[in-house]
Amino acid sequence: MKYFTNNFLFLAAALFLTSQAFGQAIRLTGVLTDSDNSPVEIANVLLLNEGGDLVTGDFVYDGSYSIEAPGAGTYVLHFTAIGFADGSTPLDLPEGVDSYDVPTFGLEAAGVDIATVEVTALRKPLFENQAGKLIVNVGESQLAAGSSVQELLAKTPTVQAEEEGGVSVFGKGQAIVLLDGRRVTGNELTSLPADDIEKIEVISNPSARYEASGRAVINITSKKNRRQGTYFNLTSSQRFGRHWRSSNGVLASFRNSKVNLQGSYYYHPYKKDFTEEYEREQGEVALDQRIDRLRDQHRAHTYRASLDYNLGPESGIGLQYRGAARGQRDQVSNVNLISGAGDLTGIFNASNSGESSMRNSLTFNYWKNFGDDGKELRFIADVVDHNFDKSELFNxxxxxxxxxxxxxQRQSTNRSDVTVGTAQLDFTLPTTWGAGSLTTGVRAVSIESRSSLLFEEMIGSVMIEDDNLSNKYNYQENVGAGFTDWAGSFGKLKAQAGLRAEYTQTDGVSRGGNGTVIDRDYLNIFPSIGFTYPVAHQLDMNLKYGKRIDRPSFGDLDPFLFYIDSLSYSQGNPDLLPALSHNIDYSLIYRQFASFNVGYQETNNALFQYVEPIPDQEGGARLSMRNLDRVRTFSVGLTLPYQTKTWTTVNNFGMKWNEVSTTLNGEELEFNRPLWYAAFYNSVKIGKGLTVEATIQYNSSGQNGIFTFSPNLQTNAAISKKMLGDKLSLTLSANDFFNIDRNRTQVNIEGLDVSTESFYDAHWVQFAVKYRVGTNKSSKLDRSIGNENSNRIN
Incomplete structure (x- = not known):
């Protein structure tokens, strides 16, 4: 392992030291007007080299544009807009500058019938790769058609999204997910419609502006109407697998110069099978267990309403409400075949449960820009309430x-209510030092979780409470944070440096724990620093360091014992400590698309799942969370995209090596194993509105904590057809072609040998329809608070 580590570090150092720079990116800004000197509201701006080849391009909004030239030299700016003749202007960019103001350019009216013009708009690339950030412009793809946000993330390169909502980033670990600036849970992702999403940002090493939780950040932006008028999007998808699943919804929008009003509603009932198989050996006892679960989500509603109001040209407010209501029934068959336990040969458990949940959130935003000097003020306040009720009968x-x-015969009743309140204030001002900007902010978070579990057993003909399994638990967490983050440049070198402080207070009281089980407070400092340097023509080098924290979830801390059967259960651990990780990332990025990445991460008190024998119960096993002493992760990744007018391909390759060191029950343990990863996305436009897309993701065997897992292959493909002037879109998609999507794990510890296999009905075919109706006209540059706030962090 020492040989591997030394070579890994030598590779990173060699890549850094041998880079030679001979170019400097130059930011071009300018204004595009018509013959009356009025701003052209929407247009395309293209930067061409001396040979007439496209270098880069972007959109013009409200007459303003900003694009980046790769370095000094001779170029041509080319403008196109509906109703105007094309226009071009030559540029000679000098050495030694990082910005250039292009003189105002005017377009002449074309004198043609606009109704007969065929529009070929400049497309955003589906995938963009900026310093430490992968951007997926979902609105440019059929990836989202008929899917949930969780399913959309599962198709995103470097992202691992579990069926029940857990999300991680390759080489990093568990990620926090933000939706329009608000943190969302894994369970929430499974009910959010992907058709409502505009863009996904995967940030592998976040700056100090983000909350320090999680190993990475996934920032999701909802669709926003940027054109005046009224329109409706109607969607419906029908999925056929082992069971039928449906998703139907409407997205409505109205906008004028002052108001942007948007709302959506989706109804998505489904049935789904889950199967888990276990082989367990404890001493002389062997168990062969199979759990089959049929989930009938008969009530599933998701809804959103947002209002953005421009108070003036440089300020505005926004209000957004999100809600979800869910009701489901589960039927579970749990079969245990047992040998070596005396006369006991089997345990058979059939259970039925009913579950309902409600989630409501309200977010308020305010923003103000102080003229043209770069000063900005941002405020966001958010409150979320989640109620959950579940009752289950065991035979x-x-x-x-x-x-x-x-x-x-036993029965359980579980109730929980979680309320999260957040407020944040940020202020940005320009700095003369480094021609940059300084942002400072404060944040306060208050979390209250109240839960109860009533467990009863039939004695005679009466249900009697079981005091050993019943419990009540109240948990309170308060986090106060402050940060300062600077970004600027010194000639060719772009730099970022930030410092964040978070003070956390936690308090947990459990009836089963005889009172207080958690009472701690701690202060953590989280520095971040990054550099970007052009080492060649259109090739940037990026180096970043950051410190992060993983706080245990409410369920992980809950001391409740969740009953599966008489020989197996799971239980929370209130003694869990937060995990702290240090992250170093080095990357080479070509034209903001292709990239090569090298990463190192060291985590203390890493959180992981642990399985152990139940004391004094032959054949019994308990699943809980524990802290690992130390986990070191080395990772290498390569992203190779390519995009033409008709073909887009993105190919990801990666390897990570985990070194796990810990002491469990007095025994020192080490686990070391590599993991190989590959993901491929291809989209081909074959004409007449037809597009074919396919995604493949492969993970080799690897190590996660004390568990070893087997290889896994995921596949998905879709063909779509646009008609009626792109108003109608039809998509036929298929998932898990070969019906082989399985998760297999194995662990051998403390005399307990466990092998698992789990799968669900991922083998399906789906037909989705989307229809857009309404009239739009061009509008000025979007300054809605949702758009500004969710994209305020670089």
Whole structure:
């Protein structure tokens, strides 16, 4: 391992030291007008080299544009707009500057019938790769058609999204997910419609402006109407697999010069199968277990309403409400075949449960720009309330050799209510030092979780409470944070440096724990620093360091014992400590598309799942969370995209090496294993509005904490057709072509040997329809608060 580590560090150092610079990017800004000197509201601006080849391009909004030239030299700026003749102007960019003001350019009216013009707009690239940030412009793809946000993330390169909502980033670990600047839970992702999403940003090493939680940040932006008028998007998808699934919704929008009003509603009932298989050996006892779960989500509603109001040309407010209501029924068959446990040969458990949940959130934004000197003020306040109720009835029978079967009936009632309040204030001002900007801000978060579990057993004909399993738990967490972050440049070198401080107070009281089980407070400092340097023509080098924290989830801290059957259960651990990680990333980025990345991460008190024998219960096992002493992760990644007018391909390759060191019950343990990763995305436009897309993701075997997992392959493909002037879109998609999407793990620890295999009905075909109706006209540059706030962090 020492040989591997030394070579890894040598590779990173060699790449850094041998880079030679001979170019400097230059930011071009300018104004585009018509013959009356009025701003052209929407246009395309293209930067061409001396040979007439496209270097880069962007959109012109409200007459203003800003694009980046790769360096000094001779270029041509070319402008196109509906109703105007094309125009061009030559540019000679000098050495030694990082910005250039292009003289105002005017377009002449074309004198043609606009109704007969065929519009070929400049497309945003589907994938962009900026310093430490992968951007997926979902609005340019059919990836989202008929999917949930969780399913959309599963198709995103470098992102690992589990079926039940857990999200991680390759080489980093568990990520926090932000939706329009608000943090969302994993369970929430499974019910959010992907058709409502405009853009996804995967930020592998966030700056001090972000909250320090999570190993990475995934920032999701909802669609915003940027054109005046009224329109409706109607969507419907029908999925056919082992069971039928449906998703139907409407997105409505109205906008004028002052108001941007938007709302959406989706209804998505479904049935889904989950299967888990376990083989467990403990001493002389062997168990072969299979759990089949049929989930019937008969009530699933998701809704959103937002209002943005421009108070003036440089200020505005925004208000957004999100809600979700869900009701589901689960039928579970749990079969345990047992040997080596005396006369006991099997345990059979059939259970039925009913579950309902409500989630409501309200977000307020205010922003103000102080003229043209770069001063900005941002304020956001948010409150989220989530209620959950579940009741489950267990009918359990025990089979013995030479005697009659025994039966037992139990029931549980679980309730929880979580309220999260957040407020944040940021202020940005320009700095003469480094021609940059300084942002400072404060943030306060208050979390209150109240939960109860009532567990009862039938004694005679009466249900009697089981005091060993019943519990009540109240948890309170308060986090106060302040940060300062600077970004600027010194000639060719772009730099960022930030410092964040977070003070956390936690308090947990449990009836089962005889009072207080958590009472701690701690202060953490999180520095971040990054540099970007052009090492060649259109090739940038980026180096970043950041410190992050992983706080245990409410469920991980809950001391409740969640009953599966008489020999297995899971339980929270209130003694969990937060995990702290240090991250170093080096990358080479070509034309903001292709990239090569090298990363190192060291985590203390890493959170991981742990399985252990139940004391004094032969064959029993308990699943809980524990802290690992130290985990070191080395990672290498390569992204190779290519895009033409008709073909887009993105190819990702990666390897990570995990070194796990910990002491469990007095025994020192080490686990080392590599993981190989590959992901491929291809989209081909074959004419007449037809587009074909396909994604493939492969993970080799690897190590996650004490668990070893087997290889996994995920596949998805879609063909779409646009008609009626792109107003109608039809998409036919298929998932898991070969029906082989399985998760397999193995662990051997403390005399307990466990092998698992889990899968769900991921093998399906889906038909989706989207229709857009309404009239729009061009509007000025979007300054809606949702758009500004969610993209305020570089």
């Amino acid at each position: 359990e029978s025990f089979r013995y050799t030479g005697s009659e079967d025994e039966s037992r």
